[in-house]
Amino acid sequence: MNRPAAVAVRVLRRPLVLLAVLWLLLVLACALHPELVTGRDPVDQDLPAALGGPSAAHPLGTDRLGQDLLSRLAYGAAGTLWGVLVAVLTATVVGVGLGLLAGYLGGVVDALVGRLADLLFSLPAIVILLVVVAVFPGDVTIAMLTFGLLLSSGLIRVVRAATRSTREELFIAAARLAGLSTPQILRRHVLPRLRGLVIVQASLVAAIALVMQASLAFLGFGPPPPEPSWGGMIDEARMVIVRHPWALVPPGLAVALTVLSFVLLGDAARDGATAAWATTKLARRRRRSGRRRTHPTVPAPRHPTGSAPAHPVEPAPAGGPGHADTLLSVRRLSVQLPGGPARGARTGTTVVSDVDLDVGPGEIVGLVGESGCGKTVTALSILGLPPGDGQLTGSCHFAGLDLVRADDRQWRTVRGRRIGYVAQDPMVSLDPTLRVGVQLAEAVRRHTGLGRRPARARVLTLLRDVGLPEPDTAARRYPHQLSGGMAQRVAIAFALAGDPELLIADEPTTALDVTRQAEILALLARTSRERRLAVLLVTHDLGVVAALCDRAVVMYAGQVVESCPVTELFARPRHPYTRGLLAADPHRASRAGRLPTITGTVPAPGQWPTGCRFAPRCPLATESCRHAPVPLDRLGPAHAVRCVRPDEDRVAA
Numbered sequence: 001m002n003r004p005a006a007v008a009v010r011v012l013r014r015p016l017v018l019l020a021v022l023w024l025l026l027v028l029a030c031a032l033h034p035e036l037v038t039g040r041d042p043v044d045q046d047l048p049a050a051l052g053g054p055s056a057a058h059p060l061g062t063d064r065l066g067q068d069l070l071s072r073l074a075y076g077a078a079g080t081l082w083g084v085l086v087a088v089l090t091a092t093v094v095g096v097g098l099g100l101l102a103g104y105l106g107g108v109v110d111a112l113v114g115r116l117a118d119l120l121f122s123l124p125a126i127v128i129l130l131v132v133v134a135v136f137p138g139d140v141t142i143a144m145l146t147f148g149l150l151l152s153s154g155l156i157r158v159v160r161a162a163t164r165s166t167r168e169e170l171f172i173a174a175a176r177l178a179g180l181s182t183p184q185i186l187r188r189h190v191l192p193r194l195r196g197l198v199i200v201q202a203s204l205v206a207a208i209a210l211v212m213q214a215s216l217a218f219l220g221f222g223p224p225p226p227e228p229s230w231g232g233m234i235d236e237a238r239m240v241i242v243r244h245p246w247a248l249v250p251p252g253l254a255v256a257l258t259v260l261s262f263v264l265l266g267d268a269a270r271d272g273a274t275a276a277w278a279t280t281k282l283a284r285r286r287r288r289s290g291r292r293r294t295h296p297t298v299p300a301p302r303h304p305t306g307s308a309p310a311h312p313v314e315p316a317p318a319g320g321p322g323h324a325d326t327l328l329s330v331r332r333l334s335v336q337l338p339g340g341p342a343r344g345a346r347t348g349t350t351v352v353s354d355v356d357l358d359v360g361p362g363e364i365v366g367l368v369g370e371s372g373c374g375k376t377v378t379a380l381s382i383l384g385l386p387p388g389d390g391q392l393t394g395s396c397h398f399a400g401l402d403l404v405r406a407d408d409r410q411w412r413t414v415r416g417r418r419i420g421y422v423a424q425d426p427m428v429s430l431d432p433t434l435r436v437g438v439q440l441a442e443a444v445r446r447h448t449g450l451g452r453r454p455a456r457a458r459v460l461t462l463l464r465d466v467g468l469p470e471p472d473t474a475a476r477r478y479p480h481q482l483s484g485g486m487a488q489r490v491a492i493a494f495a496l497a498g499d500p501e502l503l504i505a506d507e508p509t510t511a512l513d514v515t516r517q518a519e520i521l522a523l524l525a526r527t528s529r530e531r532r533l534a535v536l537l538v539t540h541d542l543g544v545v546a547a548l549c550d551r552a553v554v555m556y557a558g559q560v561v562e563s564c565p566v567t568e569l570f571a572r573p574r575h576p577y578t579r580g581l582l583a584a585d586p587h588r589a590s591r592a593g594r595l596p597t598i599t600g601t602v603p604a605p606g607q608w609p610t611g612c613r614f615a616p617r618c619p620l621a622t623e624s625c626r627h628a629p630v631p632l633d634r635l636g637p638a639h640a641v642r643c644v645r646p647d648e649d650r651v652a653a
């Protein structure tokens with residue numbers, strides 16, 4: 001059985017939902033073919049039988065004109081359902097459309113849509129509707145269109161809020177990084193996430209619209225008699241409520257059961273829609289255990305003494321600040337995020353300042369530092385997507401194009417196509433609602449222009465290339481059905497879909513267990529070697545740097561403090577912070593004794609000292625270090641350090 005069918009069967013196993021579905025099917029059958037339910041004409045009058053109870057001739061009794069209540073109910077269903085459909089469609093199209101745009105685009109669009117929603121919400125619906133039915137008497141379509149519009153304000157708000165939070169999800173960032181346009185992201189990635197929410201809201205709109213429609217008919221604004229309508233029947237029953245209370249039961253029950261069925265079905269459909277991709281308990285457990293940070297057991301450092309090359313491939317290019325053979329050249333890159341360190345402050349906060357770094361073709365460069373030093377912000381800023389709509393200054397030349405000044409059209413040719421991105425947690429960077437193969441094929445087709453069939457073949461090749469032995473099976477899975485290691489391989493395949501020249505990988509092994517870490521690192525090294533792929537690898541792990549990288553760029557408090565070939569980093573680190581990091585590296589520590597640590601913590605952005613930012617934690621700091629900012633000085637063609645005393649060898653312990 002295929003997945004939607006299996007979900008439908010599971011949902012229909014609930015007795016109440018099954019009853020609701022049967023009832024709604026009956027109402028629908030009445031609306032489409034009332035003659036199948038009753039042989040009587042709804043306007044035929046049988047005066048001798050007026051105000052009669054249920055009988056063989058009239059199973060649900062008659063009204064004061066002797067009209068058969070069953071046939072009036074059956075023939076009234078069409079108008080009732082039509083009104084509900086108009087209201088639901090109007091509210092859903094307007095609510096979802098505007099809510100999506102406001103939530104995704106933000107800014108002026110959000111403000112305008114927000115005001116419109118407030119306006120619609122503040123209008124007294126019943127008064128507006130009475131005016132509309134007075135101007136267009138008996139026109140259910142216009143009345144329900146108006147009502148749907150008024151009800152859309154609620155949908156606008158919930159869809160906007162859900163879109164805003166979905167927009168912050170990493171898989172949306174990944175989709176933008178992969179070069180998808182806004183309509184594609186909304187259609188493929190955001191809308192499916194809102195399915196459950198929209199279904200529930202639409203079912204509520206249906207229930208409210210039905211009640212409102214009946215109320216209008218009850219007030220005499222429904223279809224003119226003798227045309228049958230459920231609300232009109234309730235009005236008729238009201239007139240004879242004392243003499244013949246039974247007349248109220250059939251239409252009242254029909255309205256109540258239909259409202260209840262809409263709500264029950266809405267809930268069930270929501271569960272069904274989300275069940276297709278919702279995280280299973282197993283996947284949740286896997287993810288939780290995967291997130292637990294493990295100590296690195298990456299291949300042991302290849303050259304802690306500086307004797308062997310770091311990258312197990314061809315020799316690295318000359319490397320170093322400003323070398324000619326660069327693919328990516330970042331100069332004085334600063335990132336300012338909106339808001340200040342103090343709550344409500346109007347000024348921005350600089351979280352990364354004056355970063356210089358280079359990556360050559362085929363080179364693997366490690367961006368290292370403690371948590372909060374600015375590694376991720378730097379990586380995302382290179383991709384033009386700093387967190388929180390940050391502002392960039394400086395330059396970032398990639399194969400001749402300054403990415404800081406690139407426009408949307410230029411970004412579409414770069415993101416995903418020439419620069420791939422692998423996020424920290426692959427589970428959250430893959431869209432949970434789509435099968436892996438579908439997501440990959442979409443990326444392949446977009447970047448390469450291949451047709452459906454060749455794109456599918458390429459997907460299987462990519463999955464095989466990243467070490468998945470059964471690519472067919474992997475392609476059919478949803479992200480939550482993958483193990484952590486498989487998901488990271490898929491994420492790497494995703495990043496390679498456009499055959500990029502540069503891969504930016506942000507702690508790609510953090511969420512994995514130790515065995516998988518080593519496998520993924522080996523995969524990155526092999527991929528870089530085979531494709532001559534440049535890699536900027538964000539990591540806090542010097543073991544990974546030693547095993548994989550050609551050069552290292554050490555960051556501290558938003559700045560680069562040292563940049564050099566990995567051999568030099570391990571043989572003769574020049575910045576006290578680098579020395580502190582190396583001394584605190586568990587791979588290099590001797591078994592006996594305590595592991596040295598760097599005392600203190602990284603200062604938060606906005607609290608950086610005026611002079612050397614590391615001075616408060618540095619054992620070598622003197623008064624002169626604290627007076628003025630320290631520049632990044634060249635010590636050699638490939639070595640730069642931000643320290644006034646680079647030749648002293650004590651560690652920051």
Ligand SMILES: Nc1ncnc2c1ncn2[C@@H]1O[C@H](COP(=O)(O)OP(=O)(O)OP(=O)(O)O)[C@@H](O)[C@H]1O
Pocket residue numbers: 337351369370371372373374375376377378387388540604605
């Ligand atoms: N969206 C944001 N809004 C405000 N501040 C942010 C935001 N994202 C990052 N920062 C701040 O920017 C600084 C650098 O963060 P970043 O994530 O780049 O550090 P990191 O070195 O990558 O650390 P980690 O290894 O923990 O990811 C931190 O002080 C962080 O609090």
